[in-house]
Amino acid sequence: MTAVHAASRTAGAGAGASGGSIAGSAATVAALAAEDHALAHNYKPLPVVVASADGAWLTDIDGRRYLDGLAAYSAVNFGHGNPRLLAAARDQLDRVTLTSRAFVNDRLGPFAERLTALAGMDMMLPMNTGAEAVESAIKVSRAWGYRVKGVPADRATIVVANGNFHGRTTTIVSFSDDPVARDDFGPFTPGFRSVPYGDAEALEAAMDDTVVAVLLEPIQGEAGVVIPPADYLAAVRAVCDRFGALFIADEIQSGLGRTGATFETTRVGVRPDLMTLGKALGGGIVPVSAVVGSASVLGVLRPGEHGSTFGGNPLAAAVGTEVVAILEEGTFQARAAAGEAVLRSALEPLVGNGVVGHRIAGLWAGIDIDPSLGSGRDVSLAMMERGVLVKDTHGSTIRFAPPLVVTDDEIQLAADALADAIRSLG
Template sequence: MATDSRTTASPAPVAAGTETERHIRLAEQVTAHNYHPLPVVIGSAEGSWVTDVEGRRYLDCLAGYSALNFGHGHPTLLAAAQAQLERATLTSRAFHNDRLGPFCRDLAALAGMETVLPMNTGAEAVETAIKVARKWGYEVKGVPAGQANIVVADGNFHGRTTTIVSFSDDPDARRGFGPFTPGFRSVPYGDAAALEAAVDDRTVAVLLEPIQGEAGVNIPPHGYLPAVRALCTRRRALFIADEIQSGLGRTGTTFACEVEGVVPDMYLLGKALGGGIVPVSAVVSSRQVMGVVRPGNHGSTFGGNPLAAAVGHAVVGLLQTGEYQARAAKLGGVLRERMEALTGRGVVAVRVRGLWAGIDIDPQLMSGRQMCERLLARGVLAKDTHGSTVRLAPPLVTEEAELHLMADQFTAALAGPTD
């Protein structure tokens, strides 16, 4: 692996040590400290497994925050990317390309919608939805200019751009980044009465995660999403479902909203839509809603590029069979059984939907970060959130035996660190 020449050419020399230590020191020296990664340096990956630069293998139970729903290096997705790399990768939206139409057609059909506005990152999809909702509110609903409001939920995570952190209640995301964008109201997540009290005649949208991922896989009470749908219909506001983490098979259905038979006015998709190969996101809605966007209103140089469209189209193809949704539903039962068995043995609460789980560790025992460090030492990669919670999101290609291996290591890690 040709790493030494790069490190010796870096602005600051890296001290001698193991290859892992050299890579970590280099990264600490030359990259901004906007993340606090676990001390592992991944060099290669395949399926549900990654291998570090020392040759150690780890079971990946984070899957890139659901960006790797189909595992690392899925052959169908790699083939789509490789074939497109040899043809065209970028045209800009100044011209048509032959991959965009088929991708958008089939993604819209998968979502039961009519129109797709392609972007790159999840945060871009959210920002796009905010703009579309406001414009729809002014042009279609008749809200007075500049007075639209959007209702969101406490504990939300929709990204970290300036507008989005304006309605976040995460102090790390907000502190030092004001002044904030007005026009948002936040209410307790899962509280239909509080939501109804917040919606008024100038509300253009309710923006929610059907399951709050960053909050620790926070699942709303049964009946909440249907209540949101009914309220939005009654008050003529758009129900925008941020399924950037929860969508595309993760929860055992194509979209998390499907669990309660709910269809929003707009889906926000990302992460897994790019197959872990390229960033791809999309706003998917009806012609009536998306029709308020006209040339010059919104755009992206890379949004809908041929490479992204080719990979995204291949992802849609994998989901059309229902195979991965069924795997997530079946294996989710295994995950739930194994994790719930740990309640009272160092675990205080478990939330599972498909192959997605939030595990609350007893804070008197250890923090979520410490638990993830113990799992790392045992060959399992996971991520903590909000102090004492560990998130598990293994790829949908994970085998049942691998889930049991993870659960065994989780059980052992609760008992104590490795020798």
């Protein structure tokens, strides 16, 4: 057992307010109680109270250190406290942070030019959160369908995939098939048609003249890092071309270095008409999202038809520009690509020994645990006790997506913690 794991085991027994086996100090217990009593219960976090972070590591209020195996759902791809991103933010904080789009600020134009060049696109529409980017792409594709394709008014259809996760707004949950996301939140927004993910023939069968766009994740993250067949995205592109529909790639989790490439669509040689970006675009410092695409599509928007008070603010643009500068160098993409082999090697001995399967893309893994051993949350709690923080999803699956600064030794440490957690549940 490593020193980190040993330190994590000395925290003390007792269940915290959010559930789990570590309560820790009085300060930890108080923080967990406040979480339980003063916040809406829309999350069920692990009972760890983070106070500081650096690189790939988190430290709780009692001084215990944990390897971060989630990276805030890939928002912290470049590591906690990345000095370049912090410097960009601090410099901008002393200048101007918000003007609204009613005026032009000196940071947004350069950010747009750098980001569109990185993506190989013509234009960008700045927003704040990933869900806002997806909502924006939906609005733009509908407007394009009516104004360019000629779809009759209010008949536009967008084809989506089963198992999708694009956010939690009321329009987006309208086409989710996850009952936790949908139940009791209707009535739902019409205009969506869902098909099996990874099945190009089913997609083609769902197409007709009312379809303005196909909206897909190149890899489904929330579903458990579900990777489609190698030729799927190219087939989607071809189907969209045959039916005169847009291909919208939701790269909010898969993009910006996570899979070993700047964008997963680029890695497989496919060019979408629109991409939604978020999470890592803000470097884990501020919410930054964007829709990037061709001028023939984003150009359909007219002044006043869409907007955001904070979207494109100078602070977000300054941080986003530095994120783009980091990605232009390719170091983090290369690290994710190299780390994939290490992660595969570390997980392979566990297959058949509590792990029933896994899917890996760069430094991103969905790991299926034998359900007879417990749920994904059970495994996450057991790994927390061993100094590694991960997130469960859908039953007995956990996700591993550390900051891309993680070392080979730290990847192995996480696999060792998983193996030990599985043994403790067996």
